[in-house]
Amino acid sequence: MITLGDYLAVSGILFTIGFAGVMLRRNIIIILMALELMLNAANLSLVAFSRFHVGPAGTPNYNAQVFVFFIITVAAAEVAVGLAIVVALFRLRQTTHVEDITTLKF
Amino acid sequence: MSPFLFWMFALQMLVFGAAVIINRNPVASALSLVVSFLGLAALFMSLDAYFIGIIQVLVYAGAIMVLFLFIIMLLDLRAEKLRRINWIASAGGIAVALALMVQIFSVIGKFPAARQPFPPLARPASDDVRHIGLLLFDNYNLPFQIIGIVILVATVGVIVLSRRETH
Numbered sequence: 001m002i003t004l005g006d007y008l009a010v011s012g013i014l015f016t017i018g019f020a021g022v023m024l025r026r027n028i029i030i031i032l033m034a035l036e037l038m039l040n041a042a043n044l045s046l047v048a049f050s051r052f053h054v055g056p057a058g059t060p061n062y063n064a065q066v067f068v069f070f071i072i073t074v075a076a077a078e079v080a081v082g083l084a085i086v087v088a089l090f091r092l093r094q095t096t097h098v099e100d101i102t103t104l105k106f
Numbered sequence: 107m108s109p110f111l112f113w114m115f116a117l118q119m120l121v122f123g124a125a126v127i128i129n130r131n132p133v134a135s136a137l138s139l140v141v142s143f144l145g146l147a148a149l150f151m152s153l154d155a156y157f158i159g160i161i162q163v164l165v166y167a168g169a170i171m172v173l174f175l176f177i178i179m180l181l182d183l184r185a186e187k188l189r190r191i192n193w194i195a196s197a198g199g200i201a202v203a204l205a206l207m208v209q210i211f212s213v214i215g216k217f218p219a220a221r222q223p224f225p226p227l228a229r230p231a232s233d234d235v236r237h238i239g240l241l242l243f244d245n246y247n248l249p250f251q252i253i254g255i256v257i258l259v260a261t262v263g264v265i266v267l268s269r270r271e272t273h
Contacts, residue, residue, distance in 0.1 A: 025127055060155070065155055084268045
């Protein structure tokens with residue numbers, strides 16, 4: 001029997017993979033993809049809780065699913081702006097490697 | 107959903123999610139991310155969230171990943187050459203990620219509801235689009251309009267950022 005904890009554990013592992021990607025990789029585009037993994041891990045646990053809290057009418061709690069809808073919308077906007085910044089940066093420096101971009105580094 | 111299907115799709119999502127950060131070729135990473143998102147959409151549908159599963163496929167695996175692939179091919183990124191790896195920084199990153207995972211698992215282990223199975227639904231939730239739409243235009247009308255403004259601002263911002271300066 002699949003329990004709520006199984007979904008939460010899978011979601012936690014996915015979040016950890018995305019977090020490790022942000023910490024370890026040095027390519028900005030891969031870092032953006034790892035950010036998407038972390039957002040989706042949060043979405044998975046939200047949908048699991050939505051299914052777990054069955055209301056009096058016998059339906060899932062749809063508030064969490066509306067929240068997931070908002071998260072997906074904001075993620076789409078974030079990816080568009082992030083990739084536009086990457087393109088502008090590449091035009092200026094011909095690199096997507098974070099260690100080559102150190103102007104703001106203390 | 108049967109436990110076998112759950113573990114199959116969860117394993118697909120996690121293996122290809124790990125492949126995203128292991129691959130050195132950005133195109134391979136982006137395609138692994140598509141497969142990982144398809145597994146995630148299947149998990150959403152196993153939780154009776156059909157609408158979320160569909161927009162996961164349409165928006166994420168469709169639109170966002172095409173945008174990623176388009177930018178990778180526009181910038182003509184090849185597989186990055188192996189640079190000198192900073193072992194201390196890498197070990198620190200892995201240690202922080204593992205500490206985070208241990209924390210998440212200890213929180214889940216102390217959460218009593220995590221050991222309960224999902225309660226049954228009154229009937230199959232095939233009309234979830236109607237419920238989500240009602241909530242979206244009723245309870246969450248103001249956030250919905252704000253999210254529209256966010257999309258508009260992002261569109262204008264992308265155009266401003268990617269415009270070439272002409273002197």
